[in-house]
Amino acid sequence: MGGKKSDLPALGPPVGMQPFCVNLRTLLLLVLLLQEGAGQFHVIGPRAPVIALVGEEAVLSCQLSPSMDAQNMEVRWYRNEPFGLLYHYSTSQNYMEGLRPEYQGRTEFLKENITKGHVALRIHPIQPSDGGEYACFFESSIYYNKAQFQVLVAGSGMVPHIHIEPGNRRVIKLTCTSTGWYPEPEVQWKDHQGLHLAPTSETKTIVENGLFHVESSLTVDKSSRAEFSCVVRNLILGVEKGVHVSMADALFPEDCPWPVGLAIIFSLLAVVTIISVQLVCARKNKGKKERKKKWEIAFICEKLEDNRKLHEELGLAFARGFAENVTLDPETAHPYLEVAEDKKSVKAKKNLQEIPISSQQFDNLVCVLGKQIFSKGRHYWEVSVERKVRWTLGICKDSVCRRGEITVSPETGFWTLCLKRCNDYQALASSPITLHFEEPPEIIGIFLDYEAGRLSFYNVNNLSHIYTYRNCFTEDLRPYFYPGPLYNGQNEDPLTIL
Structure with a gap:
């Protein structure tokens, strides 16, 4: 609810000239009514509860209606229960005093569109205790108003x-x-x-x-x-x-017929006999044979390692035979993303992009899809992630939900690989799988074999295999790209399709 910061002065009736007095009073009352509406505004917050995932980030967005410059206003975010101040901005200054201690260092004021009355508060990482009622409060020199909304915290646990x-x-x-x-x-x-x-x-x-x-x-x-x-x-x-x-x-069946039981016993005796004979033979030839066996084992291990590397290199060489000219679909891009004119690269921006609103567009997940749709066959493409500190790549169903909070996992139609933060690489399977690299990848190769139900990722720099998803694909699939947000001047480089 809004209100005036000070009451306007009352007007007294003019003296004399009674016929003109009535007209003058009417005119002044009209001017007063017009002045009462000047400078007033409404605050519009999230219309639905904000669903925030534990460990991720939540953006609490508020804007003024009608649109107006809020640079010289006071903007505050509160929690209603337990009551406390989360953030305080006033006339181009950020104030850190009096803030709830559990939010210090976890909040970021987003004011790129403050001249249009649109601001937001980013909270990262989300904790279970962050759920509850919130309010964003705007105050000008003559008026104030606020919006209240709810944050629901949720976490999807491990596979049981x-x-x-x-x-x-x-x-x-x-x-x-x-x-x-x-x-x-x-x-x-x-x-x-x-x-x-x-x-x-x-x-x-x-x-x-x-x-x-x-x-x-x-x-x-x-x-x-x-x-x-x-x-x-x-x-x-x-x-x-x-x-x-x-x-x-x-379980091993308990009610086992006696012939089956005897067969199992004789089989075990035969195995024991064979092992005993081998031990006796091994002891007779302990000297020379052991030396020869050690050499053979070392040789086999070396060959197995060579074969593994060769298989990985051949796997990538095989995949490259199905290279696709993958491009980006701007109609699916979130407004905070800028897609290059050649549709081969994408990066995050500080300001919302002036792009047409599309039903194909993601409104919360800051990502963009590839233009190509795959429903059969083999397809390969490479993406440069050089100098990036956060990104997610892979495929998703063309039918995935594009509204509201979305958990990126195979259950919701996404098969992806990501860098969450410095050296924290994960395959976002049903239960995220941590990956380790001898050297950070700069180019990621992605190979989809639709009929085989395989999606493989490769580190192109050293020709090594990273991870493979195995799934029975039955729907149309599209390449998926998330370039990650900007962090204090970091992560400004684009994801580029090579």
Whole structure:
């Protein structure tokens, strides 16, 4: 709710000339009513709750309506509960006094469009405690107003794991565990028909980082040969991760017929006999044979290493035979991205770009897609990431969601490789996989074999294989590019398709 900073003075009736007095009073009242609206404004914040991912960043955007210059205004961001000041800007100055200590060093004021009344506060990294009600407050010399909105913090945890342990003679205990979830997730057990099963016990605890660790147990009959699955679900993100176990495969059958039992026993005896004979022979020829064996093992190991490197080099050489002239599709680009005229490079900008709004455009994920659509065959392209401190590359389904907060993972239709921060390389699989390089890659090769269900990444600098996704592709796919945000003058170089 807005208000005037000071009341306007009351007007007294003029003296004398009564017929003219009525007209003059009416005129002054009209002027007063016009003046009351001058300088007033509304503050528009996020219309829907902002979904912020744990460990990532959230941008809390607010703007004035009608559009006006806010350089000489005071702008503040508050948390309503618990109450506290997050950021304070006043007439081109940033004030650090009185801020909540847990936000110091984690906030950045984005004022590139402040002359149009559009500003934002970036919070990074997001912590579980950041969820709640927020307000952004604007104050001019004569008026003030604010907007309130909600931030929902969410975290998608690890793929669950099922541990099998025997109970008594009749039952087996299945224990499903997973960690890294926020808020408290939902855990479900299902049988092979998809019917929900009631757990024997279930605990959900908050660990040191503020995220939830879940543990749920199910007791099943030992004679069962059915399949059971454990699914952990984040209701805010609409993301679920599951694992299943087949009791027939997991357990050695107890009711084994005696002929089968005898066959197993004789097989074990035969193996023991062969091993014994080999040990005796080995002892007789210990001297010369051992020296020869060591030389042979060293030779084989050397050849295996050579073959591995040769396979990787041949793999890249094979992939390059399917090189594509990949270009960028500006209609899919987020407004903070600038796509070059030749559509071969993209980089982040400080200001929103004046580009037409398109239904193909991402409104939150700061990325752009390739123009090409792949539904079959083999395709290869290379991207320069030299001097970049953050980037993500790969493919995604053409049908991926392009509105709101999006988790980049195979579950949502993305298969990517990224540099999150200095030397923190990851394959963004269902559970992110940390990758290690002897030397940081400057050129990434990407090879899609659609029918084989493989997406491979290569370090072109040393001709080495990085990582391969294996998936059954059934939809149209497009190249995916995320050049990363600007960081204090860093990351200004573009991602360039070679």
